[in-house]
Amino acid sequence: MTAPFQRKEGAGISSIGDGGHMRGERFFRTGHRPRRSTTTRWLVRAGCSVLLLTATVGPGRASAASADAPVTCGSVVTASVTLTGDLTCPGDALIVGADNVTIDLAGHTLRGAGTGTGVQVSPQGTAWTGTVIRDGRIEGFATSVGDDALTPHITVGLRDMTIAGGPVKLRGGAWPELSISGSSLRRCEVDAVDARQVRLTIDGCTLHRVSARSTYTTLTSSRVISGGLSFNENNAGLVTGNVFDNAPISADNNSWNFVLRDNVFKNxxxxxxxxxxxxxxxxxxxxxxxxxxxxxxxxxxxxxxxxxxxxxxxxxxxxxxxxxxxxxxxxxxxxxxxxxxxxxxxxxxxxxxxxxxxxxxxxxxxxxxxxxxxxxxxxxxxxxxxxxxxxxxxxxxxxxxxxxxxxx
Missing domain, CATH: 3.80.20 (24 nucleotide stem-loop, u2 snrnp hairpin iv. U2 a'; Chain A)
Known part of the structure; x- marks a missing residue:
């Protein structure tokens, strides 16, 4: 059976083209070896070519991580990967396990069965930075992208994604950064975002529901349809250049210096x-x-x-x-x-x-x-x-x- 993921090789610029043309989006990667757990480093020294280990992110989750091998359901991903087919998982799909990991879905789908998390970005409060998830669809999970605990400072970027069902959920302990963007509205559609103590930036997307509490929020050039935005205890929120269709905004409970500029609100x-x-x-x-x-x-x-x-x-x-x-x-x-x-x-x-x-x-x-x-x-x-x-x-x-x- 062909593995749905392959390890990505090459330079630190990741792009997907139509007919060979570069889209021109740059994703930050480093040339040094990602950090690994003590167990993983010991296995590498022992000369293992494929590393199989039990995940430490929760009971009953079998995971795989490797310097060379493909990655499947429940894996801890420690280097950038590219999807070569759809991946259906009964629980968690992927778990980020290092800094500067790009998960490129390449137009494919991560599909859940109503439970688990599509991509865990900070299991057990880890502080991975530079996570990018791009160019595909995540559906059918209880949480599509997010964390299972209050997180220290991390950065997560979603690029040209369709996310249906469970929310993108990030609840920070030291102001993590979550950015969601699309090269066109059709290539960025998100059912729900749940952010707390986060620096949240959304640009060029179609959205339905956003809940932001104690959050610095910027929403630009997007469409919000048949849902709404709820801002609570936010500071310096900026909402500009959007269309809201049957999608009310509420700003309450000590939300300071909130700016709504150049939007259309209708129906x-x-x-x-x-x-x-x-x-x-x-x-x-x-x-x-x-x-x-x-x-x-x-x-x-x-x-x-x-x-x-x-x-x-x-x-x-x-x-x-x-x-x-x-x-x-x-x-x-x-x-x-x-x-x-x-x-x-x-x-x-x-x-x-x-x-x-x-x-x-x-x-x-x-x-x-x-x-x-x-x-x-x-x-x-x-x-x-x-x-x-x-x-x-x-x-x-x-x-x-x-x-x-x-x-x-």
Whole structure:
């Protein structure tokens, strides 16, 4: 039987071409011999050409590792390998066992039976760096790629991967780095990511669900479809240049300095929910055909230069304003509030229109906002909530009167 993996030889640049053309992606490798366990080094000195050993990553897992031999289900991989066929495993598939290992699936599939991990990147808290998994599909595992414990500082990169079923899961002890990227959206599709205490970077992918807690997160140039993103206790999160289709974002529980820029949010109930997220910046986005574009509760947000188009209940609904630094600047609201959900604020007033501010202990500054063809109110501010008129707000009606805000 032909072994599904072969050991990769040659220089430190790994690439796969179509018709011999280089894709041009560089993967870091070193020329020195990977670190091995004491048992492995002893067997090498004994002159063994194929090394078979019992894995130390968990009970009942038989693994193989070799300087020359192929690698199969349950193996500890200590040098870069290339898949030559699909590999189906009843438990764990592969276990990373050295620094700078590239697992090249070469268009093939690692397939599980509903249990185990597709690729374990840090068994028992090891600290392997430079792991790259690329160009293939992982499906059917309880965890597709990840660790079984809190990990010290490691680096893991997923390149041009399709990952279905179990999540990519990394929970760090010293800020490991996880990057997921694709050369096109079709070549990078991930069902779920579960990250904690991680530096997470995702670029050029199709995603469904991302949960990030105590994480530095950057999400760029991706599509998020029929799922959502949940950010908890994050710092300096950056989400830019993405499309969210029926995929709401929530940023809550002390998520500081969160930036949403140049995204499209559509077809969600609440597209962006900002809870206690000090320093949130929402700018240059498009919100269309949601029920509510932005929902704020105790949020400290600057919402600037966004377009709110055809959101059925409201463009922006602030349930409770508690920060005097919140401001809405130069936003455009068109055709919002035409099919309201029946939602009311805490004082019982219907939420409908462009901007609805409910209960608040701190005023919000409104400057240069424009409303056209909205049903309900252009701006509604429930007494005794406050507002600071920054000038240049154009749209009608504003209420209830008397209101310290001029709407031209």
């Amino acid at each position: 969600a109930d609440i597209a962006v929910r900002a809870g206690w997220a000090p320093g949130t910046l929402v700018e240059d986005n498009t919100f269309k055909n949601n029920s509510i574009g932005v929902y704020g509760d105790r949020s400290d947000a600057t919402i600037a230069r966004n377009r709110f188009i055809g959101n059925r209940t409201a463009g922006i609904y602030v349930r409770n304003s508690t920060s005097s630094t919140s401001s809405f600047i130069d936003n455009v609201f068109k055709g919002n509030g035409r099919d309201p959900s029946g939602l009311t604020d805490e004082a019982g007033h219907p939420v409908r229109g462009a901007i609805h501010i409910g209960r608040g202990s701190s005023p919000i500054t409104l400057t240069g906002n424009v409303g056209k063809h909205n049903a309900g109110y252009f701006v509604w501010i429930t007494p005794p909530a406050g507002v600071i008129d920054g000038g240049g707000n154009r749209g009608r009606p504003c209420g209830p009167q008397p209101l310290p805000l001029i709407c031209h």
